Amino acid sequence: MVLELDKIDAFYGKSHVLHKVSMEVGEGEIVTLLGRNGVGKSTTLKSIMGLVSPRNGSIRFKGEEIVGLRPYKICCKGIGYVPEERRIFPLLTVRQNLLVGLRNNRPTGHRWTIEKIYNHFPQLARRERQRGGYLSGGEQQMLTLARTLMGNPELLLVDEPTEGLAPILVEMVINILVEIKEGGGSILLVSQAIDMAIGVTKQVYIMSKGEVVFGGTKEKFYADEGIRKKYLEV
Secondary structure, eight states: OOEEEEEEEEEETTEEEEEEEEEEEOTTOEEEEEOOTTSSHHHHHHHHHTSSOOSEEEEEETTEEOTTOOHHHHHHTTEEEEOTTOOOOTTSBHHHHHHHTOOOOSOGGGOOOHHHHHHHOHHHHHTTTSBGGGSOHHHHHHHHHHHHHTTOOSEEEEESTTTTOOHHHHHHHHHHHHHHHHTTOEEEEEOSOHHHHHHHOSEEEEEETTEEEEEEEHHHHHHOHHHHHHHTOO
16 A cells, blocks of 8 residues: 555644544556535645644555655655645646655656646646746646646645646546556545446545545445435435
């Protein structure tokens, strides 16, 4: 396993938001984390990245405990994070934003370069000298993903990468996630676009009120209509 969460408890102040959360991501897998808004999905990703410090439990990356490490150290170990909030540098150009994320820590054949990014995101190539703050919402979303890929992570944590994107851009993002997987990378994906996410995933987890209430293959997920209605449908 590339990533193992074992009984994680996390808090915001006195508010207990994650309750004994356990899940796994294998090498070369896309694992999808589902659930309604506010159930703890983003907090799970932030806990992995050290942005929220778990009070109990264990998080292991390639067998190494990472709870308690600073976020930049977790990043340097090979974990990339694409936040829902985008967080680009608005005063830097597209190219400068990409260079900020540059880390050549993967074999050449699997390494993301600016040229490779521009090949996959032609919109960013056309906007290369544009400041990030002047990009559209969809372009900023693509830039956030692209900048994280420039770090060449072995594990990618992706929070709602297709939210607000046009259908053609959604397809582009999904194709890139599949390419990452086929190149040996692993992905933990949070998404409200259930059918899109499940179509490329191997393992599915569902969260409700800070707890994991389902874990299994996508075949098991589709076979269990009751759990989908209870925890996902409005």
